[in-house]
Amino acid sequence: MSTRRYRSAIACQTCRVRKVRCSVSMTGVPCISCEQDQTECILKPRQGKRHSSHNHRETTTVFPTSRHYVESSATRDTANQSNANPSSPDSSPGGEIVPLQVSQAPLDTPETKVSTASSEPSAADEEQLGVEMVEVALGHPRRECQVPYYIGEQTGGPTSTMHICTTDHLIPKHLLMPAAKQTILTEDEKTFLRSKGVYSFLSETASDSLIRAYFHNVHPIMPILEADKLLEYHRSKRLKEYNLILLWGLYTISSNYVPAEIYENEGFTSRKAFKAEMFARAVCVYNNGGEKNNLILLQGALLLGFWNSDIEDHMQPWQWSGRAINLCHVLGLHRDIDAIGYNTSISERQRSLFRRLWWTCFWRDRWLSVSLGRPLRINLDESDTPDPLVSDIAVDLEGIPESVTSAFFPRDLPRLAEYWIQLIQMTKLLGKTLMTCYQLRRPKPTINQIDTLEAELMRFNMPEHPDPMLSRLATFYYHHLQLHYQLVLVPVVLFSLYDWLTDGSRAILITFYRPCSVEAPSDLPSYRQREWQQEMQGKAMSAASKTCNIVYALAQGNFFSFAGPMTPTLLVPAMQVYLLNCKFGDALSRRLGLNMLNMCMMILEELQKTYSVASVCRGIFGKAIQQLFPDDAASISLTHSLPEQDVTPVAELMPPPTSIPDTPLQLELFGANVTKADFIDALTAEASIFSFVDMLNFTS
Incomplete structure (x- = not known):
């Protein structure tokens, strides 16, 4: 047979x-x-079958x-119109806008239903992927290549075979592959997205304000989007064709900065409600839109990585940052594209974008590690990506008409780009500090290592006062950079800082990192410990004092309208230093510490109108202050954080000194059997602002 x-x-x-x-x-x-x-x-x-009695006409x-595969993560519903009468987004004078060159395909809506389940690739498709990888590596692609692909290291995996296929030249590790077919959503899937508001677009007035807010408040410190492409879609009134993950993600982070009338005109009663809705739409299309472009997914994860609303969601930034870092490694952004020679397949524009994305992920990794008390996820020993350049921010601004740049970009953008470079360099030093002084398994650092770290920080030649010619936005970013600098400085100068208590019970560490950090440098002689510790204590108090001075200047100048999601956590190290000073200092130190804490609590009260993390920080410190100093709680503005207490807030920013009796303070926070040492252990348990939560539940 x-x-x-x-x-x-x-x-x-x-x-x-x-x-x-x-x-x-x-x-x-x-x-x-x-x-x-x-x-x-x-x-x-x-x-039909041959024995059929009917002859069917062959059709x-x-x-x-050609088939259009759109960049967007879902096929747009063009019938859904904006819920407000659009007005022209161009608020600046100028003539006709010159169209920019963009590569995004036009929008097509398929007539037929195609289930995503039926698009599962066959064995032939999967084999074809391997064939195309080798063809691209050898320089003979049969299709247009536009998607970055990283073949990985020569560790014996399947992609290592590519290096055996040729002997006349080295194969670069970064390639451009043909684009994968975009998932075509079924009608049921589109109906689901529509029910979640994904296709309910904002008015042009709101979009104009949100995009302008992005370029003023987000792009200077997180330049992850291609500015010219976004602006071309906006200026040509085609935002519905822009990638929906990026669109709703941009709206999420920009909602922190727009005037109240913008979200009120869209039907929202509060900024937080508006931001929550933008985030929900972005997450919905991120998870259900079928997006396959890893670059888009990476950019979207970074945009969504600033979301947190309550105690359940306060780890959302860590989760989104992890996604972004994983995608960076998948795309090979951690490796130098030109490691074995100039890679002609990658354009200079792509190089700049890749550097911006990688160093933004690095920046988020280091600062989230400090804020949330989590381990570092990026190892720079496994990375050789070149440092970012000031020109990287400007590379995709070429060709944009002057009328557009003046309408959407801050006039101090070159200076802000310099601040971004300084912030990245500062972040690298923060990473060195964490790895040298606070990793779980590490040798004790020497006094020379600590001095070297401190010397590197001191080499930052930042002017003590901002240039008076700067705009208000640039002035805020100058102060914001100074806040980062003080936060980096505190962990360096506070490593193994001991403050011998008057009763001689034990030494304490004034910092907020791991308990294993309570140690002296390995080569510090015992007779020098007290002198060195007092010197470091003075530097710690100086850093905390400078932080409060910066915060006071921001408040006096009414700069907090420019504050971002990370601003509240930058106050935490100084507040912890002052809280410790209140607990174990003399009467004058406690009075001064309470005044400084009161000022910081007022700042957090202002920031909590926009950022939930400010509310969390304020509640943590408020509860600690209330239980540590019940007789003096009235001097701290705690009305919103602690509604059960009959506390009257103080109206003035810097209240007069409060009379505090110089008597032994009871550790009511922990119970009768807890010592001062227990208090310090709880305070320094983790490198996290949330370590105070453990303090409130601590039992001996």
Whole structure:
């Protein structure tokens, strides 16, 4: 009996003639072979059985050779219009806008229903991926290549085979691959996205304000989007065709900075409600839109990484940051594109974008590690990506008309780009500090290592006062950079800082990192410990004092409208230093410490109108202050954080000194059997602002 194998129950005419496997049953038309060869994909329905008494007329369906695969993560519903009458987003004078060159495909809405389940790739498709990888590596691609791909290190994996295929040249590790087919959503899937508001676009007035807010308040310190492409979609009134993950993600982070009338005109009663809705739409399309472009997913994760609303969501930034870092490693952004020679397949524009994305992920990793008390996830010993350049921010601004740049970008953008470079360099030093002094398994650092770290920080030649010619926005970013600087400085100068208590019970560490950090440098002689510790204590208090001076200047100048999601946590190290000083200092130190804490609590009260993390920090410190100093709680503005207490807030920013009796303070926070040492252990348990939560539940 014959064991003849049939190629496929359904095949196009070309594949039947060639007697090759056809993918039309899995991918639809055109099939992979016809698409690669740029030929018409003609599908003939199979005829009925030969013994049929009816002769059916043969019908042939011809499909076009080209198919549009959109960049967006979902097919747009063009019937959904904006819920407000749009007005022109161009608020600046100028003539007609010159169109920018963009590569995004036009929007097409398929007439037929195609289930995502039916788009599962066949074995032929998967084999074709491997073939294309080798073809691209050898420099002979058959299709247009535009998606970055990283083949990885030569550790014996399948991609290492590419290096065996050629002997005349080295194969770069970064390639551009043909774009994958975009998932076509079913009507049910589109209905679900529509029900979640993904296709309910904002008015042009709101979009204009949100995009301007992004370029003023986000892009200077997190330049992750291609500015010219975004602006071209906006200026040509085609934002509905822009990638929806990026659009809703941009709206989420920009909602922190727009005037109240913007979200009120969109039907929202509060900024937090508006931001929550933008975030919900972004997450919905991120998880359900079928996006396959890893660059888009990386950019979206970074935009969504500033969301937190309550105690359950306060770890959302850590989770989104992890996604972004993983995608960076998948794309190979941690490696130098030109490590083995200039890679001609990657443009200078792409190089700049890749550097911006990688160093933004690095920046988020280090500061989230400090804020949330989590381990570092990026190891710079495994990375050789070049440092970012000031020109990286400007590379995608070329060709944008002057009228557009003046309308959407701050006039101090070159100075802000310099601040961004300084922030990245400062972040690298923060990473060195964490790895040298506070990792779980590490040798004790020497006094020379600590002095070297401190010397590196001191080499930052930052002017003590901002340039008076700077705009208000640039002045805020100057102070914001100074806050980062003081936060980096405190962990360096506070490592193994001991403050011997008057009763001589034990030494304490004034910092907020791991308890294993309570140690002296390995080569510090015992007779020098007291002198060195007092010197470091003075530097710690100086850093805390400078932090409060910066915060006071921001409050006096009414700069907190520019504050970002990370601003509240920058106050925490100084507040912890002052709280410790209140606990174990003399009467004058306690009075001064309470005054400084009161000022910081007022600042957090202002910031909590926009940022939930400010409310969390304020509640933590408020509860600690209330229980440590019940007789003096009235001097601290705690009304919102502690509603159960009859506390009257103080109206003035810097209240007069409060009379505090110089008597031994009871550790009511922990119980009768807890010592001062227990208090310090709890305070320094983790490198996290949330370590105070453990203090409140501590039992001996």
